[in-house]
Amino acid sequence: MPDIVAVKQKSPNSNEEERTPIKSLKDLFSTGSRDQQEIYLSADAGFGKTAFSKYLAVTWCQAHCHNENYACFKDDELKTLFDFEFLFLVLLRDCTSVCNIDAMIEQQITRKLPTSAIQDEVLRREKCLIILDGLDEWTHPDNSCSEVTEKIPHRYVRDNCVILTTTRPWKLGVANLKTSQINKKVELVQLSADSTRQLEENAIRKMTGVRDDRVLESKIWDFNEVIRDRRLEHMQVIPLLLMYIVCLWCNNIPIGNSKHEIYTNIIEFLLSRTSKKHPEVQPSRESSASEIPEYFKSHEFCKKFYSLITSLAELAYQTLFNKNRENTLLFDRMVANIYLKADDMKLSLFSGILTESRSKTLIKEIIKVSFSHKTVQEYFAAIFISSQSDAQKTVVEKCRTVQDILDMSKICEFISGMNADWMCEILNDLMSVINEDEETRDYRTRTRYEDIYNTPLYNIQKMFMSCLQELPESENIQLCLQDFFIVRHTEVHSKLLQRLLKQNKTNIKSLYIYTRSLREIIDLFSLTDLSHIQKLFYHGDWKEDEISRILFPSLQCVTLRQGTWINDEENLSENLARVQNLQYLYIKHFTLSHKILETFYNFISAQKSMKELTLWQLDCKEHGRRRDCKRWNLDLSQHSTLSKLYLQELPGRLQLNITTPSLVDVTLWNINLDDESSLLLSRDMLNIERVELWEIEMSAESLQNFISVLENLPQSVTVEMDAITPEKEHDRVRENIRSSQTFHVIQDRWGIEFITIKPSKE
Secondary structure: OOOEEEEEEOOOOOOOEEEEEEOOHHHHHOOOOOOOEEEEEEOOOOOOHHHHHHHHHHHHHHHHOOOOOOOOOOHHHHHHHHOOOEEEEEEHHHOOOOOEHHHHHHHHOHHHOOOHHHHHHHHHHOOEEEEEEOHHHOOOOOOOOOOOOOOOOEOOOOOOEEEEEEEOHHHHHHHOOOHHHOOEEEEEOOOOHHHHHHHHHHHHHHHHOOOOHHHHHHHHHHHHHHHHHOOOHHHHOOHHHHHHHHHHHHOOOOOOOOHHHHHHHHHHHHHHHHHHHOOOOOOOOOOOOOOOOHHHOOOHHHHHOHHHHHHHHHHHHHHHOOOOOOOOOOEEHHHHHHHOOHHHHHHHHHHOOEEEEEEEOOOOEEEEEEEOOHHHHHHHHHHHHOOOHHHHHHHHHHOOOHHHHHHOHHHHHHHHHHOHHHHHHHHHHHHHHHHHOHHHHHHOOOOOOOOHHHOHHHHHHHHHHHHHHOOOOOOOOOOOOOEEEEOOHHHHOOHHHHHHHHHOOOOOOEEEEEOOOHHHHHHHHOOOOOOOOOEEEEEOOOOHHHHHHHOOOOOOEEEEEEEEEOOOOOOHHHHHHOOOOOOEEEEEEEEEOHHHHHHHHHHHHHOOOOOEEEEEEEEEOOOEOOHHHOEEEEEOOOOOOOOEEEEEOOOOEEEEEOOOOOOOEEEEEOOEEOOOOOEOOOOOOOOOOEEEEEOOEOOHHHHHHHHHHHHHOOOOOEEEEEOOEOHHHHHHHHHHHHHOOOEEEEEOOOOEEEEEOOOOOO
């Protein structure tokens, strides 16, 4: 059982997430939903997504047809999977021509069975587990259906189905699924210390044949000394890489210090081992010394079989860069035969670099070929690209979006270790694609907290850092990057990130900081004079004089979370006023002195060019959030461009006027509205689409005025409201809404949600 955590939002109105360990399969498949369950499992390459999918399938087989010879299955896992009458394992990498889950099951599984005609009935009536493995390896085929092209396969809703989809994290980020499309999100995480230790023990015992526990303990210690000395801990936590490293170490082969070195040493090991077992298979041609690149010069079998390597490299490149994006990972044997001679094919299959699968129809046998793992295919494609200028151009042309670039990330990392100059050119050419991508433009104006580990731009930064990691000694390498994330202690002290950020001080467009010590961040990363920065997100502990150092005039989007501003000499409003083009502002969990709070509200009222405003959990130092703090005035009626407003848990009583025609979306939560003059709607608000009112204290007159204006607006407006004080007035209004012909009630359990009904223009 791999290490898995469940990831979910802390609350419906918070983008913060909590992570809970999944300790059993029962925990994994428990979603609390009686409807079709949609579970998404994400992990980076090599963490074992496909292995876990097959593990589930084999465990299901054992549960339904118990074999006493196998004692490795746990009773609770068998019981969990026994509850599923059917399990369908669909490899999305093989689904190049269909886009519907039912069609995928038929294509891969049931058409081979005599009972395939009852597939629909089985899926409707029986409890089924459908595993879709490798969403990141699938794209919607062109012209395959008349439905809207989706980032996920089409599916029918069935109450008894559980659909488990595995994917790399970046695919979830760009798929941009709605909350309703995911019942549970889980992640395969890096191996824990215990899991790493267990895997090392199992593998080393098997490969060395050691039986004595004390000798085995000594060998494990020696192996981990090598890992520590070479600083390869980051690879030790990935199952696939750990197994390869153990293989190299047990065979006394150098491991390597970078990703491309490790994979080169792996290929050297596989070729040497296969050459000795099958001496009759020789390279199809000899290669001259001038042909062989420098990084192969010290590898005997890579040099000997360099013609095979170049053929595999071209095969990997041509299949991965297939113009139709079909058959990129699993391709016909005939395609492989174009690039590989008969002996080359034998050696590739004997070594395990390539694998072969066969299936039969009534009239012929179909032979499919694939590389042993996608990262192996990407390694060989990188060999081809690093030696072909035309291929370099193809890489740039292929990358039209951030998603395309992330799909290429592993290839870019390998190329960095093979041809650093070319990689710099490629990455710098791709910067214009990143800058113009819709996801980038949207991110630079988003103020809310989000799960940045699945944010495409955060993964772009990881990709750039991994490319630099391949050549850590090359100080002359210059890469252009515009969006930066400093979110963990390890990243704060990362020399690579510090170097990358300092190189791009004049290019930075956005800066996301989620750490405790702002002063340390400013000093380590030289955060001064960021003349082009558009977005700042900061969450952590800081002092007034520190935050003022990074409020640059060029900023348009500012998010500040969890702070205290009680020094009257360092005025928050004056510092924010330095941001000359402020359009998006998000302030959460602040304690302000009474004096600063007053000037802050006046400042907000005067900022008439903002597009989005969020004020959340503000406390008055002297009064907390008590009603007797003061009657504050917040007048946004002259804000001609404000489209989204979120106000929650503000101190005192609020005299609020938000009757600006530009508003589209309004949320008010836990606020005491002044009885006399607060205005929430007016008849000229022709853009308003949604209003949410939660735990609001307001007068009966204000509530009735809100409902009356709502009825007379020409457009439909969706409203959610609950716990309005006074309760009697709220209950009366709620009852009127239920019986009114003007409103359609959507739900009436947790508060009331309704929409205004407008007569047809016809």
